[in-house]
Structure formats: C-alpha cells, structure tokens
Amino acid sequence: DAEITQSPRHKITETGRQVTLACHQTWNHNNMFWYRQDLGHGLRLIHYSYGVQDTNKGEVSDGYSVSRSNTEDLPLTLESAASSQTSVYFCASSESTGEEEKLFFGSGTQLSVL
C-alpha cells in the first residue's frame, strides 16, 4: 500500500545545530507540505512543493528550508535549531490541485530543541 513516512519519530537536538527531518511518500503525489503543530495554534504551514524543483514558503517559514529533488521526498531542514522550534512536525501530500483533494499525513516527528 502507498504511504507517507516520516523519520525520525522523535528527535532531541541542541540549540544551534542543523537538523533534517525526512519525509518520503509512495503515493506519487506532486504536492507535498510541511506543517508544525503547537498547542493552541493548530497546524501551521511551513513550506510546500508542487513538484520537483518547486518549493514555496508558508506562514511560518523563517528558520526552515526544503528541497525537492524527486517526487517522493521533501526533507525539512532547520538551519540552526532554536528552542522555539520545539514542536511536532507533520509532512503531508496530495494528488492534485483540486479544491476537494484531501491531504494524506505522515505520523509526525516530535522534535525537542534543548
């Protein structure tokens, strides 16, 4: 079965370190998204991509970057981790750009920045 997987599930890092969170989907979806979830804020969009070599900033993109070198993967990099980036990170994908297209989510990565 097609799926979307995130790794690692849990990560602890130190302030100032570079961290990369992996997202891999086998749906062959063109659209991929990164969200962060914080108590009291719901899910907020960090970056998104509509295809290979395409990346776009979302609502809370400062301190994060993504790259899309193939259809399956959209890694999220924290250039210099900060305590404010402690959060649960969700990767998602969707098939097309129709209004009715739901997002398929990964299981999330719990990141703690100490």
Next chain:
Amino acid sequence: AQKITQTQPGMFVQEKEAVTLDCTYDTSDPSYGLFWYKQPSSGEMIFLIYQGSYDQQNATEGRYSLNFQKARKSANLVISASQLGDSAMYFCAMREGLSNSGYALNFGKGTSLLVTP
C-alpha cells in the same frame, strides 16, 4: 487574520449522544473546500469529511455529517451516536481556490472532544 475559527477548546459528550463541533471560516474566494480531520491521542491525522463551496447538499460520511451554512460561513461537524473511540482532537480546515499558498489547507486550532461512558 484567522481564517478558521474553532471556538470550543474542549467539549464533553456522553456515549451514544450526538455532538456538534463548531467551525466558522473567513474567505472572499467563491471557490473553497472545507475539511474535518480527527487526531486521536496516538497523533495521526485522519481525514473525516469534505464539503465543497458549491455543493448543494451537506456532506455525510457514516456517523459524521457537516452542517454547512454558507451565508453564515459555518461548517459544523456533527457526530451522531458518539463512541468512546471518538475521543480525540478535531480540526477544521479550509482550502481556498485562489489562495497564495496554493492548495495547502489552513487549519483551525482544534477542539478536544471527550466522550464519557
């Protein structure tokens, strides 16, 4: 400005009763889609139901229905015959056809539902 507003941080409902989770949205786009997701304590995001802005009838999926009132810009989720397994966080989300963020979903802050025996 908040595009999706969920005014109920927490809700309680007794098993087998129906419950309504509120969601209001803000958009000037004539074309949009509304979604509800469930997030149990295990953390995964589970799609429940979708309503398009041009849909004439309210969406239904099993025990879930969406009370869509376009003029009031509300898209409340109704869960009938609540079960203990319905205890979870519920998120309302919207996709706007002309959004600057393409076809990403814009989420509300969520409502935590607890179903009691």
